[in-house]
Amino acid sequence: MRIDSRAAFDAVRRAAMDERARHTKEIRVCCGTGCLANGSAKVAEAFATELDAHGLRADLGFFVKKTGCHGFCQRGPLVVIQPAGILYTAVKPKDVAEIVEKTVAHDETVVRLLYRDPAHAKATIEHYDEVPFYRHQTRIAMRNIGHVDPADIHDALAHGAYAGLARALFDLQPSGVIAEIESSGLRGRGGAGFPTGRKWRSCREATGDRKFVVCNGDEGDPGAFKDRSIMEGDPHAVLEGLTIGAYAVGAHEGHIYVRDEYPLAVVNLTLAIEQARALGLLGPDILGTGFDFDVRITRGGGAFVCGESSALMRSIEGKTGEPRAKYVHATERGLFGCPTVLNNVETWADVSGILQQGCDAFRANGTAASRGTKAFSLVGKVKNTGLIELAMGTTLRHIIDDIGGGMLDDRPFKAVQTGGPSGGCVPASLLDLPVDYEQLTSAGSMMGSGGMIVMDDRTCMVDVARYFLKFLSEESCGKCTPCREGLKQLLAIYEDLVAGRGQPGDIARIETLAAAMQLGSLCELGRSAPNPVLSTLRHFRDEYESHITARACPAGTCRALTTYEIDPARCNGCHLCTAACPTEAIVGERKAPHAIEQARCLSCGACYDACNLDAVRFVPRRERTVA
Amino acid sequence: MAHLTVDGQSVRVRDGANLLEAVRASGAVVPTLCHHPALEPWGGCRLCVVDITREGWNGRRRMVVACLYPAEDGLTVETSTERVLATRRVVLDLLLARCPDTPLIQRLAREHGLTHTSYRTSAEPTDCILCGLCTRACDQIGVSAIASAGRGAGREVAPPFHEPPPACIGCLACAEVCPTGHIRYEASGDRRSIWGKTFEMVHCPQCGDGHITREQAAFERERHGVPDDDVAMCDACKRARAAAMFVSLGAADGLS
Numbered sequence: 065m066r067i068d069s070r071a072a073f074d075a076v077r078r079a080a081m082d083e084r085a086r087h088t089k090e091i092r093v094c095c096g097t098g099c100l101a102n103g104s105a106k107v108a109e110a111f112a113t114e115l116d117a118h119g120l121r122a123d124l125g126f127f128v129k130k131t132g133c134h135g136f137c138q139r140g141p142l143v144v145i146q147p148a149g150i151l152y153t154a155v156k157p158k159d160v161a162e163i164v165e166k167t168v169a170h171d172e173t174v175v176r177l178l179y180r181d182p183a184h185a186k187a188t189i190e191h192y193d194e195v196p197f198y199r200h201q202t203r204i205a206m207r208n209i210g211h212v213d214p215a216d217i218h219d220a221l222a223h224g225a226y227a228g229l230a231r232a233l234f235d236l237q238p239s240g241v242i243a244e245i246e247s248s249g250l251r252g253r254g255g256a257g258f259p260t261g262r263k264w265r266s267c268r269e270a271t272g273d274r275k276f277v278v279c280n281g282d283e284g285d286p287g288a289f290k291d292r293s294i295m296e297g298d299p300h301a302v303l304e305g306l307t308i309g310a311y312a313v314g315a316h317e318g319h320i321y322v323r324d325e326y327p328l329a330v331v332n333l334t335l336a337i338e339q340a341r342a343l344g345l346l347g348p349d350i351l352g353t354g355f356d357f358d359v360r361i362t363r364g365g366g367a368f369v370c371g372e373s374s375a376l377m378r379s380i381e382g383k384t385g386e387p388r389a390k391y392v393h394a395t396e397r398g399l400f401g402c403p404t405v406l407n408n409v410e411t412w413a414d415v416s417g418i419l420q421q422g423c424d425a426f427r428a429n430g431t432a433a434s435r436g437t438k439a440f441s442l443v444g445k446v447k448n449t450g451l452i453e454l455a456m457g458t459t460l461r462h463i464i465d466d467i468g469g470g471m472l473d474d475r476p477f478k479a480v481q482t483g484g485p486s487g488g489c490v491p492a493s494l495l496d497l498p499v500d501y502e503q504l505t506s507a508g509s510m511m512g513s514g515g516m517i518v519m520d521d522r523t524c525m526v527d528v529a530r531y532f533l534k535f536l537s538e539e540s541c542g543k544c545t546p547c548r549e550g551l552k553q554l555l556a557i558y559e560d561l562v563a564g565r566g567q568p569g570d571i572a573r574i575e576t577l578a579a580a581m582q583l584g585s586l587c588e589l590g591r592s593a594p595n596p597v598l599s600t601l602r603h604f605r606d607e608y609e610s611h612i613t614a615r616a617c618p619a620g621t622c623r624a625l626t627t628y629e630i631d632p633a634r635c636n637g638c639h640l641c642t643a644a645c646p647t648e649a650i651v652g653e654r655k656a657p658h659a660i661e662q663a664r665c666l667s668c669g670a671c672y673d674a675c676n677l678d679a680v681r682f683v684p685r686r687e688r689t690v691a
Numbered sequence: 692m693a694h695l696t697v698d699g700q701s702v703r704v705r706d707g708a709n710l711l712e713a714v715r716a717s718g719a720v721v722p723t724l725c726h727h728p729a730l731e732p733w734g735g736c737r738l739c740v741v742d743i744t745r746e747g748w749n750g751r752r753r754m755v756v757a758c759l760y761p762a763e764d765g766l767t768v769e770t771s772t773e774r775v776l777a778t779r780r781v782v783l784d785l786l787l788a789r790c791p792d793t794p795l796i797q798r799l800a801r802e803h804g805l806t807h808t809s810y811r812t813s814a815e816p817t818d819c820i821l822c823g824l825c826t827r828a829c830d831q832i833g834v835s836a837i838a839s840a841g842r843g844a845g846r847e848v849a850p851p852f853h854e855p856p857p858a859c860i861g862c863l864a865c866a867e868v869c870p871t872g873h874i875r876y877e878a879s880g881d882r883r884s885i886w887g888k889t890f891e892m893v894h895c896p897q898c899g900d901g902h903i904t905r906e907q908a909a910f911e912r913e914r915h916g917v918p919d920d921d922v923a924m925c926d927a928c929k930r931a932r933a934a935a936m937f938v939s940l941g942a943a944d945g946l947s
Contacts, residue, residue, distance in 0.1 A: 367842065384839070389734045389759040542821065542839070542846030543735050546778075549785035552844040553810040573809060580781030583754050583774060584737045 066344030068352030070234050073226070076343070080222040088125030089168055090146040091115075093155075094210065096133025096293060097328055103156070104141035110160035111143075118164055126168065129219075132297015132332075134210040135451035136197055139179065144192050144210070151192040152177040182447045183469045196448075200467050202429055203453045204421075204437045205253070205413035206290075209297035214332045217339035220300040226345055228419025232308045233353045241312040242268060245415065248423035249435030254280055254371075254408030255483065255512035256588070257434070257501035260415070263405055267313040267395035270403035275315040277306055278380070278399060278406040281322040281329065282364045282371040285484030286535060288515040290439035291409035293451050295322065295329035298413065299336035303359065305412030307346065308419055310357045313405050318359040321376050325366060333361055368485075368539035372587050373406045375541065386541045387587035410439055410514075430456030434500030438511070444480075444518035445472040457498040460490060464518055475520040478619075479603070483512025485532045485539075486592035488599025489525060508599035510592070522669070524619040525604040526611050530558035532596040540589060547590025550581045554597065562622045564685075566612035571601065616684035623667040627685045630671075632657035634679035641671035641680060693764040698771070710757035710768060711739055719770045721757055722779070722799055724786075724870060725822035730831055732758040735823050737782050738799075742769040754778070776803070784809050786820055793818045793871050818873035821846055825865035825874055833914060834858050837865060837886065848874075855888035861904035896920075897928035 067073045093099075093108040111128045120126035134142045139153035145167050152163065152174065159177060166172040178188040179195050189195050203209075213219045220226075232241045246261030267275060279302060283291040295302060306318045322329050337359055340346040348356045362380045369375050370385040377399045379385035398404025407415075414436060418426045426436045434456040443449045446468030454463065460480055464470070471477055479489040482499075488509030490497065497503050501511050519528065537551035554577055557570055578594030585591045601608060610616050617625040630641070630650075635657040642650045642658065649665040652658030660671070672680040692703050695710075697717035704713045709732060714721050724736035739757040744750065744767050754775065757768075769775065783800045788808040790796045800806070825848055826838050836859035840849045850856030861883050866874040876885035881901055883890045892901030893908045902925040903911075911917040921929070 369842070389756065391755065391760050538843050540843040542842050542844065543823070545735070545737050545782050545785055545821075548821070548843060548846060549789055550781075553785060553788065556811045576777075577781060577810075580778045584740055584778040584782060586734055586737070586756075 080218040084222040092144040094142040095130040098137030099140035110157040114164040132209045133293040204417040225300040248426040253410035276399040276404040277318045279320040284368040285513045288513040299333045301413040305415035323364040369541045440514040445520040461495040481517040483510035488595045491603040524621045525600040529596045544586035546581045546584040563624045620682035640674045644670040644674035697768045708762040710760045713762040734759040818871040824868045828864045828868045860906040861890035895925035
């Protein structure tokens with residue numbers, strides 16, 4: 065049945081809400097990629113079987129719902145029992161019978177499955193909303209993820225989906241939609257932060273009968289998964305945003321470019337498109353307004369550079385995914401040479417949120433220049449890792465201490481890497497930095513894809529830069545000389561640095577090369593590739609100097625520069641290090657001080673990490689040889 | 692017409708021109724490696740970087756490649772500011788590390804004050820500068836027998852799967868357009884070999900010269916509808932034929 069009027073839309077929506085009101089007990093099992101990998105599909109099955117066995121049928125109001133990613137993947141599989149909002153973590157199929165018996169049937173809590181807060185003496189927390197990881201978040205782009213069933217458009221409708229589209233089509237002219245986006249202050253969530261409304265306006269004003277809107281779902285940064293979770297967990301938020309954008313700029317064709325490494329995103333988006341078409345929310349004459357718009361999915365073949373907008377559009381056109389110069393904007397000449405608006409997944413999800421809730425609700429969050437909220441993938445050496453969405457302007461300290469629960473093993477914080485491979489490292493002295501586009505740029509990093517990797521004192525900043533250079537040198541398309549050859553040469557210098565072959569002129573050579581790459585490269589991949597290099601040089605220059613002049617790695621992780629030894633005065637011979645050592649290099653009787661046979665030691669540091677008594681220490685290899 | 696200032700000199704270029712045309716019209720010398728007048732500008736080598744500014748930019752300068760940037764009216768172009776020269780020098784320095792034995796690169800590097808590279812010389816020196824002229828010429832002809840393969844430092848020009856390319860017609864456009872002589876071919880009498888594929892030649896009915904491969908002759912006939920006689924005849928004989936026709940027409944009109 066295709067919806068052909070506002071009244072029909074309201075009726076379908078009301079019916080969906082009534083249907084949802086029948087769910088007196090809803091068991092939400094996270095079926096995001098992380099929880100699925102931990103076996104959540106079996107957990108959901110077990111719930112269905114167990115409810116049956118207890119006679120807790122759907123007609124009595126008992127439902128099992130498979131949702132998208134809740135973000136707290138580290139503790140998965142996650143199960144939330146509604147309406148009480150009880151969160152169970154790390155649920156196994158064998159736990160299901162007890163949950164059904166106690167919580168579903170008798171409203172009792174299964175204490176052993178509750179979340180335990182590592183920051184507060186592992187006290188249990190019963191409710192989803194009270195878990196610090198969630199409590200400090202403000203969700204707009206991810207508003208429905210974890211709550212809706214991504215495979216059911218009626219569930220999405222009951223949660224407000226397409227109300228923003230209805231408002232745009234029935235209450236606003238295209239120019240009114242653009243004005244709404246402009247006053248929301250929304251800027252591109254792909255990381256560059258270009259004002260979305262301004263981009264749309266210039267596409268609206270561009271001449272051309274055929275225009276396109278494109279969704280960039282080619283999230284390729286190591287450790288980033290926000291776009292994945294949005295596409296998998298709430299595909300209608302993206303489709304609705306895309307349709308609103310198409311109406312605003314006058315496009316009738318849309319493309320979603322998804323990397324093929326996100327199979328669940330492709331499945332859920334494909335299903336969502338089919339369901340939206342069936343209801344008349346996509347296709348010809350949307351909601352009976354005469355507006356035609358449809359969407360196609362293009363799967364990306366796994367090149368990082370295809371996340372760059374011009375390379376992405378070439379890839380959709382069936383050509384090699386290589387960037388072109390952007391002296392003429394895509395809003396004038398983009399996909400197939402036509403005016404095109406390309407925005408990131410999160411931006412499109414924000415657009416539908418803004419039209420649903422109004423621009424003021426969005427503007428109320430964030431800083432003067434960076435309005436709204438931003439999704440981040442918080443990973444690395446913090447206690448709580450996962451996907452989060454916060455008001456812009458939140459400080460890094462708040463993110464790491466309160467949401468992240470502090471440093472893992474309470475080791476000292478060294479840096480947080482933001483913005484993906486071409487982002488930078490922010491040191492401890494800037495932890496009170498409010499996170500927005502300008503502040504991160506001023507710290508030598510960037511917003512980028514919203515990746516956030518927390519590092520402790522056991523991270524070598526020279527090696528971190530080397531890691532990202534290696535990634536980028538493999539992912540550069542190789543079209544332009546500075547990026548292709550420059551990354552190759554930078555990587556060679558860094559491989560020398562970590563191997564103890566650094567030379568006095570290296571830092572100057574790195575800086576000259578970085579400057580030429582920033583100025584001379586064709587696209588943003590090459591222009592921003594020196595960021596990890598320059599930000600670590602800026603904030604951790606002493607580590608570079610130590611590698612070059614003292615041949616020492618202050619973090620003790622560059623193997624060629626580091627040896628480990630055991631302090632016999634501290635060692636109690638507990639054998640923990642012996643068990644951890646992969647090469648049997650540690651000798652010594654139980655309960656007697658151990659020693660490391662250097663000839664067999666790989667300097668991997670496993671003993672150092674295993675020791676509870678700080679008896680293992682590392683020293684520069686050179687000093688050891690001298691001694 | 693667009694009016695621009697290049698290195699203080701006023702120039703005019705046709706509408707739709709790019710900055711490289713304006714720069715060359717001014718007489719300024721900007722090196723290029725991936726540019727060819729018969730092919731679409733590409734912007735890969737990055738040697739033709741220039742600084743631009745204009746009224747209203749409040750003195751802000753932007754570094755762009757001249758081959759791709761449109762020659763907009765009112766632009767002020769500087770072809771050799773300090774940062775432009777520094778960037779160009781690094782690009783040549785990098786190419787010299789890649790192609791240490793290539794005379795063209797050695798010469799350009801020398802002109803920019805570089806006699807040896809500051810970087811690590813490639814373990815496998817090559818003459819290929821990845822300017823993309825060969826692959827773009829092949830595309831332009833409509834054959835697309837070769838392409839760039841791989842990415843990053845592993846990028847190379849190659850036929851599909853490194854096998855003799857089925858689509859290749861042996862026209863030699865790739866070798867002709869290659870600025871460093873990296874693309875090799877062999878031609879002897881009845882045969883021509885390139886990209887591991889050997890071609891038989893069609894002989895000119897007039898002089899007997901084997902000037903075109905069978906595959907290219909077929910391509911000209913089928914793709915462009917060139918008549919059989921015209922395909923088979925070599926360029927020199929075609930010119931002679933045209934000249935003779937011209938002379939005889941003139942004689943008929945009493946002009947000779």
